Amino acid sequence: MATEIAAKVEAFVREVVAPYERDPRCGAHGPSDALVAEMRDKARAAGVLTPHILADGTHLHHRDVAIVLRAAGLSPLGPVAVNVAAPDEGNMYLLGKRATSEQKARFLDPLIAGEARSAFFMTEPAEEGGAGSDPSMMKTTARRDGNHWVVDGRKAFITGAEGARVGIVMARADEGATMFLVDLPDPAIRIERVLDTIDSSMPGGHAVVAIENLRIPADQMLGNPGEGFQLAQVRLAPARLTHCMRWLGACTRAHEIATNYANRRRAFGKALIDHEGVGFMLAENLIDLKQAELMIDWCAGVLDAGELGTAESSMAKVAVSEALMRIADRCVQVMGGTGVTGDTIVEQVFREVRAFRIYDGPTEVHKWSLAKKVKRDWKAAQEKH
Template identity: 40%
Template structure:
């Protein structure tokens, strides 16, 4: 990881990564109790303890400001940091870089007005308030196609009235405020909404296959919800561009974290293959098992390089739209395949909950759907390539 250290003192960066690796191995992974993986309250309690421990070791939110205990890492430096944090289900929670906080901070940093910054962004960065991002709707509302946005925001003399139905809103069960995407006269727009505003109603927490989730995936009804004029974020009608901005950073963080999780799954599978025997030899001596190991290493190597390339482009202020789409599709599919091979190599134990491999597989599967389904990204990549004559 030496090449990553170039943007700050190499030794200090290497020491930071070593410190984090040790923290994840000695403090975080031992606190993963697979039996309480679906207990959000328990996960929240453990995450709070771990946040204090992380802080005491000088480990904090990778993109956070130094004055808030953050590390202000570049995107490039985040790659190794997030990979280490991501090796444990609890790592991103302990280091305050789990979604939706990080992408919401990223978007609000460039879009929030000075008043919104004081009231929402800074408390979010300090961990004093929690956010969620509410765009997706049940059919016939918005899913993969952003033009299908059905939630409306109607202008009134003193603000806006929002009506709509959202679902799969991550983190909403513990959020203090939501970024709500709604249709206004000039198109899609973003609004900051305190969850205790009358008309904001959480219907239920939708159970999903993801373990160690502490904020849920909520279904929400917005009915006759009045917000003031200054609830509008950024420019009216520019919601699509805002969402694009938010998703690009979010995708990259997911890629970094999930490379760590997939790598851990393969590490467990390799250990198993080195001690378990079949037909008189170790599993590790069977060539078809070796092929799974080799393919996993090739996939994760490529996934790391693509993620790093997108991070460098982001640090350089380049548009990452095309490259982040390609990286997202590749990494989402690669990490899932690696985890799937890890399950296969571990046999029945791999599908059990005695070891974390099956939960890793469950954690990685939805990434091929959220932040743009693989098919939707492929269609966009091909459209850009064909319309602009891009060389492959």
């Protein structure tokens, strides 16, 4: 089934979505909401909207999701068009796992239908010492007030906040980190500015947000007070991995474009690909593409087995993001001057993947976390002897 779904998604992305890549409605802060709606209408008509969630509400296995999302990622616009983009895909997964039936009807169903976008409010401004790679530094507060909670704080790098209709807000209550579901827009959540970043594929861009006296009914809490980090773990590993899946698709397409260029372009009496320096770069791309695919499949198998996959997803995120960076860089290099222009998506893929090495945890943070695991495992082994 997943192979058939992926084939339909790939055909749609290549034939319908790719021509939109030069649409003037694709701006520095992502495609406009009008463009998103137009593409999703076509995806809905083609039967490929939200393809990872079946008509009966069941979610494809992670290994199957990998096949589908790689197909969606063949264009930077593909995940948005078929409704598998971040942060919506990760938010749908979390709500599908932990929201109440009432919360699902109100907040999840519009996301699955592609009628609304969402935002995940966790990261905070670094200059204020707020939560980033270390979520325990969270400064946004939540306090009880009768049958409501009142949230105050500032958030940063909130993807898609501008134009989102569903928000998941994380704040620090007396019991610990806590998540809330909110309808957007809300006058208590004010976008201060949308940051200018090197990536440009996500609608709404990445915003700095002020939250002032945000009143949330108690029944809009996700889970229980103090369960915020536990809920984040449910979302974390799958969301890391789906990032890898989508950008693997983008780098697959970039490699196709660079390969076509190297075979058609001639220099010094022969096709570029016949020059060893160029041919070897494309050969190395094949190796990195396959290694990334296998790493994703391995981690997806761990998640399908019912494990949290925290360490495995860290390993996959590091290995895949670094491999994709090498691939994108080689594609630019192979294409020379053309590679740094907007004439193809290669230049954009390079920018997007560079940002991906930071988003969902920088490489160094994941390595540090894995090093702590190495130490824990070593200590545990010593105690057994």
